[in-house]
Amino acid sequence: MKKYFSLALTLIMMVLCLGSCCQKQDDTVLEVDFKGEMWGRFDYLNATYNVVKAPMTADLVLYVSVSDDYPNVYPYPDEDGLFVVTMSVSSPDGSRRSREYKFRLKDSEGNFKSEKLDGYYNFELPLISGMSFSEVGDYKFKLENKYTKDPLYGIKCLSVKCLQIKH
16 A cells, blocks of 8 residues: 555656646736727836746737727728837846837728728737747836827737747
8 A cells, every 4th residue: 555655646746747847838928908999109018927937939929909990080090000019028137129010900902901800800910939038037028009199099909928939
């Protein structure tokens, strides 16, 4: 009986150790639902993403849902549907990088480049492919709306996901 108990205890410990070694990161960095479907020009979105196991490589992807009011509700809306954001990332060591991203959500004729589903157009937009998280700790993210008019209308929600690349 002692032999079986000892074997069972050893197996449980091995499973726990393997589970902690293969810990997968939570993939949501930032998630926002916009009240009134408006994003103010100076309403910066901030988030902290804690890396628990480094080094880690991941793709950062922006998911956004917009309505027919996007990008504004004026009589002559911008037909190009340009979605412009700046994302800054600060590492635990204090280093920082920032980049502006421009995505066209509409084609040359002013039609959205996504099918309408439940009243919204949903987009999956690549931010950084193969980002290296080289150290354990908190990475700070800041997302800025760079639309030239204030506010940006018709934006229902957005999220930034960190999709870990398996090695």
